[in-house]
Amino acid sequence: MAQKKVFHGAKKSGEKKGNDKKSVAKKNIAVKKAPAPSVNQEEMLLQTLRGMRDILPDEQPYWERVRKALAHASQEYGFRRIDLPTVEYAHLYLRTVGEGTDIVDKELYLFNTRGGDRVALRPEMTAGLCRAYIEHGMGVLSKPIKLFSIGPVFRYDRPQEGRYREHWQANFDMFGENDPILDAQTIQLAYRVVQQLGLKNIEFQVNSIGTPESRREYEKALTRYLEAQKNKLCQNCRERLVRNPMRILDCKEDKCIQLTFHAPQSLDYLDLESRDHFKHLLEYLDELELPYTINTRLVRGLDYYTKTVFEIRSTDKDGKNYSLGGGGRYDRLIESLGGEATPAIGFALGLDRIVLEMKRTQVKPYQEARPRVFLAQLGDMAKKKSLKLFSELEKNGILIAESFGRGSLKSQLRVANRLGVEVTIIIGQKEALDDTAIVKDMVSGTQETVTHERLVDAAKKILKTNQDLRV
RNA sequence: GUGACUAUCGUUCAACGGUUAGGACUGCGGUUUGUGGUACCGCUAAUCUGGGUUCGAUUCCCAGUAGUCACCCCA
Numbered sequence: 001m002a003q004k005k006v007f008h009g010a011k012k013s014g015e016k017k018g019n020d021k022k023s024v025a026k027k028n029i030a031v032k033k034a035p036a037p038s039v040n041q042e043e044m045l046l047q048t049l050r051g052m053r054d055i056l057p058d059e060q061p062y063w064e065r066v067r068k069a070l071a072h073a074s075q076e077y078g079f080r081r082i083d084l085p086t087v088e089y090a091h092l093y094l095r096t097v098g099e100g101t102d103i104v105d106k107e108l109y110l111f112n113t114r115g116g117d118r119v120a121l122r123p124e125m126t127a128g129l130c131r132a133y134i135e136h137g138m139g140v141l142s143k144p145i146k147l148f149s150i151g152p153v154f155r156y157d158r159p160q161e162g163r164y165r166e167h168w169q170a171n172f173d174m175f176g177e178n179d180p181i182l183d184a185q186t187i188q189l190a191y192r193v194v195q196q197l198g199l200k201n202i203e204f205q206v207n208s209i210g211t212p213e214s215r216r217e218y219e220k221a222l223t224r225y226l227e228a229q230k231n232k233l234c235q236n237c238r239e240r241l242v243r244n245p246m247r248i249l250d251c252k253e254d255k256c257i258q259l260t261f262h263a264p265q266s267l268d269y270l271d272l273e274s275r276d277h278f279k280h281l282l283e284y285l286d287e288l289e290l291p292y293t294i295n296t297r298l299v300r301g302l303d304y305y306t307k308t309v310f311e312i313r314s315t316d317k318d319g320k321n322y323s324l325g326g327g328g329r330y331d332r333l334i335e336s337l338g339g340e341a342t343p344a345i346g347f348a349l350g351l352d353r354i355v356l357e358m359k360r361t362q363v364k365p366y367q368e369a370r371p372r373v374f375l376a377q378l379g380d381m382a383k384k385k386s387l388k389l390f391s392e393l394e395k396n397g398i399l400i401a402e403s404f405g406r407g408s409l410k411s412q413l414r415v416a417n418r419l420g421v422e423v424t425i426i427i428g429q430k431e432a433l434d435d436t437a438i439v440k441d442m443v444s445g446t447q448e449t450v451t452h453e454r455l456v457d458a459a460k461k462i463l464k465t466n467q468d469l470r471v
Numbered sequence: 472g473u474g475a476c477u478a479u480c481g482u483u484c485a486a487c488g489g490u491u492a493g494g495a496c497u498g499c500g501g502u503u504u505g506u507g508g509u510a511c512c513g514c515u516a517a518u519c520u521g522g523g524u525u526c527g528a529u530u531c532c533c534a535g536u537a538g539u540c541a542c543c544c545c546a
Contacts, residue, residue, distance in 0.1 A: 325546060424507080
């Protein structure tokens, strides 16, 4: 990675921006006192913020392929696009994602607006989606209501590769149906997308966490079980026992693996309905022959999930796992926000990670249509005519490359050659005077002078001949 | 939030406690006048920021910032 340049020409004295921040402080949401900026921000003009990044033109063909695949899949499965604000009232996330989750406690981008409102950049899309669902009375629409969305989400965590403070997600969600077949269909859709993107070695991990009540029961049981043998756990897991006991089941230490071998299973703590739901889901998945494994440790970092949760993972040859996306049911969420009780299921794909994975596995990016004709001009009069000629050709369906800013014919031809065009149209002083143009076949090197009327046909003829030769 | 490693032209890789910080790729221009490849020539362009040690720092030390990795967590 390139080191970012730092602008330091306009260094001013270390004047502070004033102390009026205090007056805005509200106490309904606890915020840590913001530390003073650690750098002279005037020097940081030319550096992206930590965890933020530019997606440059070179990378766009990968993103374009992703966008296209998402558009296709959403159409095939009947999802309608919705775009949501990136900023919402902070409370929306406290209520949905949940206080106590890392996403809210540690990673939420919190702000006070000038008007004094407590707002947050969205750390995920489901909350906003549910808000919109209720706000616009979508409950009256015929079920299931299928919505998808693409956009950036924000989490203030520590960046590394495939992990950014601003990253892009695609979300697919269905409202209004309880049937586990929708869970299966959701996973099927997720699989369809990554398949269309040419990703291999994809695996789903599925689990059911039942209701919040049954999950709490399970955690209690697990803690009770492990507490008894606490000192046999590794240091790390001893802390996990308090903070997040289910994580212990994921530990790589031998002693912890052995200890947890006979530990209680989350699936045994499901209520009857959830268990039945899960059983049906698995049957559907088997029927679809989707690559999945049951991962009883899979929890996900959001409070609103009920019953089904899943993750899409890519496995590389070293057996390393990358999570590309995940989702699950959230049957209680709409109701808990004050809407009518509405079951729902959805998932998010991490687009940055998908692009990363495409590069890693050398998937072909989307190919833009390339211009096959170059327009070169020479001299003032020709230059004047060139813009008009360009638009005439373009209207006739000929994609043109040019370098109007250049003077010499030689340098223009060099560009034409670099672009790999098959035809170059040249107008010079002479051609401009008698309304003709030179049509040069870049492959054979031959050229002829034609009138403007015949220009389009002449160019197309060469392109066609080349195409025939290729076949 | 914790720890570790790293930081030189747009990209990539050199170099040194001391002269104009070097190469490759890319870009721009040229090798006579209105014709592209290759070749040859030229030009542009960098030591992340702030302090310290030193006669002298890009090099050594400290801090900041950023990136990468592991943890935490997640997409």
